[in-house]
Amino acid sequence: MNLLLHRISRMLPLLTMSSLAAAAPAPACSGTLYLSFDTGNMRHAELIADTLARHHVKATFFIANEKTLRGDHALDDGWADYWKARAKEGHAFGSHTWRHGSFREDVGGQVHYRLMDGNTVTLDHTAICDEIRKPDARFRELTGRGLDPLWRAPGGRTTPNALQAAESCGYRHVGWAKAGFLGDELPSETYPNAMLVERALANLRDGDVVMAHLGIWSRKDPFAPMFEPLIAGLKARGFCFATLPRS
Template sequence: MSIRVSGTLLAVALVAATGPVLGAEGACTGTLYLTLDTGNMRHAEAIADILAKHQVKATFFVAQEKTYRGDLALDPTWAGFWKARVAEGHAFGSHTWRHGAFRQDEADGKVVYRLMDGNQIRLDASQICAELKQPDTRFAELTGRKLDPLWRAPGGRTTPNTLKAAEACGYRHVGWAPAGFLGDELPSDAYPNETLLKRALARIRDGDILMAHLGIWSRKEPFAPMLDPLIGGLKAKGFCFATIPSR
């Protein structure tokens, strides 16, 4: 089995603990990897219910993002949610602490990191590592479980120095396949839910990593409810679901 990330095949053996959930006919014609970034958490519980309904395990990438409740996604107020997901057997990776954007490498080896408020700071390798490890530390405090050695850059944007620093402190970057971009960040007037659903069902292929969020501020018509028919439709085509392997 292999995982398809942004058109590139990365050969990874799936261990039993992250084995696929069988498709509708009981035999896999391919394996998919559903990943969910924190976002504003507005649809977190609804998405969790959809995953439970379909018996699908996802890989969550967590950051200390502001939520629709006015708190932050890794505050103690969310401990119950994350503990429940751990108990269900999902996988978890770092999405950075401040959900900033890694913009560019500089000559001295540092990386320009653009924060959510628009300010830019410069991080060296140790500071990049700390940015990835802080969600790991907090998640363990909330749930008793450390994150898997995985991370995803906000927006999927990385630099060579960022990737090198992350690998040095034990985190492997996980992107997504072109067809796996489910479009929940796109404006709903131009990309209505039914259009996104049909596109995904038509284009997703074996090994694709799918990406969505637990809530998006900008989209008027939330895409989250469409995960129900999407997962159902993909399972009806014989696809199975698994979590991203740690290695």
């Protein structure tokens, strides 16, 4: 009995210290960053989701029905479990348009919209809203919840008519900060991962929207594994992360 009491008495300081550490408030943030991801080819979707979960970081996903590396599309039934899991984790979601086209120029009250196959179509107000709303409706079918009232034009390229139409049908456009362009779509031969991480750590500031992709077709050395050191480094600088506000 005396031996047991002795062992317990030796453990008490450790238990107390552990309890205090668990109860200690998180350090105050020196700034907030808004990490966001566009769909891309979804090659590293699982890796990025695991990294975010491990670091308890919430992000905003902008979703288009893009072709993925496995040959389907990002809003096909095969991705339902992925999106359900992200929704359950508390991430936010916006539209990245349905066909991931490029808003080129206004023509009267319409917009020239260049598709991924190189063809250009002309969209009126109703068609612009449909292009933005379609991912919203499909996401609801897959997950049971709609998108947040946010959208991001592919490439960040907008026109006055496109912005006006989107706003009138309830979607606020969100781009990214200059320093928030992580460069994961740039050639890795001239923009190696270490350079991109170093640049982000040096230049990101409070309130910046950060943009990357869940997979890029062209980059030879993928950037996705760099989110581990990048997030750790930004937290070490005192940054916290939040989802983009709805309005």
